[in-house]
Amino acid sequence: MFRGIIRAALITLGLTAGSAWAEEPFIVVQSTTSTQNSGLLDYILPWFEAESGIDVRVVAVGTGQAIRNAINGDGDVLLVHAKTDEEQFVADGWGVERKDLMYNDFVLVGPKSDPAQIKGGSDILTALTAVAAADAPFVSRGDDSGTHKAEMGHWVATDIDPTQDSGSWYRETGSGMGATLNVASGMDAYTLTDRATWLSFGNKLNLEILVEGDPRLFNQYGVILVNPEKHPGVRANAGQRFIDWLTGPDGQAAIESFKLDDQQVFFPNAN
Amino acid sequence: MQNFAAEFNSALALILEGDSELWAIVLLSLQVSVFAVLISAVIGMPIGAALAVARFPGRRMMIVLMNALMGFPPVVVGLLVYLMLSRSGPLGILELLYTPTAMIIAQVVLVTPIIAALTRQVIEMLAEEYSEQLRSLGVSRLASVPVLLWDARLALITALLAGFGRAIAEVGAVIIVGGNINHVTRVMTTTIALETSKGNLALALALGAILIGIAVAVNAIVSALSLRAEQEGLRHA
Numbered sequence: 039m040f041r042g043i044i045r046a047a048l049i050t051l052g053l054t055a056g057s058a059w060a061e062e063p064f065i066v067v068q069s070t071t072s073t074q075n076s077g078l079l080d081y082i083l084p085w086f087e088a089e090s091g092i093d094v095r096v097v098a099v100g101t102g103q104a105i106r107n108a109i110n111g112d113g114d115v116l117l118v119h120a121k122t123d124e125e126q127f128v129a130d131g132w133g134v135e136r137k138d139l140m141y142n143d144f145v146l147v148g149p150k151s152d153p154a155q156i157k158g159g160s161d162i163l164t165a166l167t168a169v170a171a172a173d174a175p176f177v178s179r180g181d182d183s184g185t186h187k188a189e190m191g192h193w194v195a196t197d198i199d200p201t202q203d204s205g206s207w208y209r210e211t212g213s214g215m216g217a218t219l220n221v222a223s224g225m226d227a228y229t230l231t232d233r234a235t236w237l238s239f240g241n242k243l244n245l246e247i248l249v250e251g252d253p254r255l256f257n258q259y260g261v262i263l264v265n266p267e268k269h270p271g272v273r274a275n276a277g278q279r280f281i282d283w284l285t286g287p288d289g290q291a292a293i294e295s296f297k298l299d300d301q302q303v304f305f306p307n308a309n
Numbered sequence: 310m311q312n313f314a315a316e317f318n319s320a321l322a323l324i325l326e327g328d329s330e331l332w333a334i335v336l337l338s339l340q341v342s343v344f345a346v347l348i349s350a351v352i353g354m355p356i357g358a359a360l361a362v363a364r365f366p367g368r369r370m371m372i373v374l375m376n377a378l379m380g381f382p383p384v385v386v387g388l389l390v391y392l393m394l395s396r397s398g399p400l401g402i403l404e405l406l407y408t409p410t411a412m413i414i415a416q417v418v419l420v421t422p423i424i425a426a427l428t429r430q431v432i433e434m435l436a437e438e439y440s441e442q443l444r445s446l447g448v449s450r451l452a453s454v455p456v457l458l459w460d461a462r463l464a465l466i467t468a469l470l471a472g473f474g475r476a477i478a479e480v481g482a483v484i485i486v487g488g489n490i491n492h493v494t495r496v497m498t499t500t501i502a503l504e505t506s507k508g509n510l511a512l513a514l515a516l517g518a519i520l521i522g523i524a525v526a527v528n529a530i531v532s533a534l535s536l537r538a539e540q541e542g543l544r545h546a
Binding site: 066071075080095096097098107110111112214215216217219220223238239240241242269271 | 395396397398401402404488490491493503505506507508509510
């Protein structure tokens with residue numbers, strides 16, 4: 039009764055989703071900043087929304103936070119890029135099933151002056167080792183995001199522990215990709231970024247791509263329906279419909295047609 | 310820097326040319342913050358006034374606490390409100406997370422201490438001034454609260470504006486509980502944060518200029534209204 043009154047009041051005020059209670063006219067997608075900042079989601083979502091009548095509400099945060107929010111049930115669909123963590127998410131019962139969605143790659147960007155002299159390389163481990171050896175400023179996300187996890191994985195492979203030098207040449211921003219790129223361009227530092235965010239980033243200043251093309255820089259995105267058995271409030275029907283569309287021919291074609299600077303930036307690979 | 314200035318100008322022009330999406334964002338910002346300030350006033354003013362006139366053990370303690378809460382970090386407030394409204398939180402069933410209502414709740418938590426603390430200050434001074442008069446009329450301390458609030462209404466507008474300033478400029482809490490969802494919970498400050506993270510610094514700054522313009526306009530309107538009220542009050546007196 040009390041709850042009903044509150045809802046009625048809120049709906050009257052026009053401050054909540056109104057008819058949201060009856061059916062599933064919208065879903066909440068916990069996603070990563072790269073899919074939003076690059077403009078991909080703004081580009082493909084209108085197709086799905088027109089076809090299904092389902093409004094897609096995107097909360098764009100780092101992959102680590104997106105997964106935690108989804109574990110709390112604060113989203114119907116999870117769209118992130120940290121495959122091991124995604125599989126763990128499903129194995130722990132928080133998600134129904136993980137599907138590959140698309141991929142792109144990471145690139146190592148840095149100042150044109152290139153103090154560590156890594157330009158043109160295609161081996162990320164060699165490049166990172168050179169950066170560390172030169173004590174050249176390197177900015178890390180430091181926020182448990184998909185990109186941060188990928189970066190830490192490369193450091194482990196080099197046998198260097200950069201966090202020991204945290205605060206000197208190794209600088210952890212603890213913030214999103216865009217904020218971290220702003221820091222890197224502000225202090226002429228190296229940083230690892232996904233290509234989509236890099237291409238759409240508007241404050242590059244002296245930064246440019248220095249290392250790319252290493253197969254280890256592969257960046258896979260996956261999509262998962264949050265488990266309605268864990269959180270009964272999950273809009274499972276609409277969420278599943280969105281996943282089916284994304285991984286189906288229409289969604290994959292939409293992803294493929296998204297371009298930045300005439301370049302395709304996300305490569306659909308749902309099977 | 311010359312480049313940046315040109316970029317800023319073109320961004321500002323683009324915005325002012327009537328980008329309907331932007332005006333929807335401005336409107337939502339105002340809607341959320343005005344609502345939050347009104348609710349905070351309804352809660353905070355009686356509390357502040359009661360603290361000003363009542364005498365009870367622990368009163369000083371409460372005043373200190375209230376003053377300290379004026380500096381409550383918005384991110385912490387956002388986190389607390391998130392934990393309450395999350396589907397795994399106690400109020401999750403209401404499905405309020407990522408709605409404007411969630412943003413209003415967060416701003417109410419931030420603004421109420423400011424309004425309460427400023428109200429206490431204003432009313433305390435006024436109560437001292439009127440204490441003999443009220444006592445001779447036989448009005449008890451607490452019963453004098455509504456009279457004092459009404460009498461101090463013009464001074465209390467400053468408290469409202471201070472609260473509004475905090476609410477409209479705040480980003481840390483609303484981005485957590487609102488989610489910065491396009492067309493749903495995206496307000497001025499979260500748009501500025503988003504454009505900054507995209508590296509569109511000129512556009513972000515142009516949006517900031519508009520936010521300041523709105524704050525100035527709101528303050529000017531309220532100031533003009535209170536001036537008129539004051540003059541009418543004098544005329545009637």
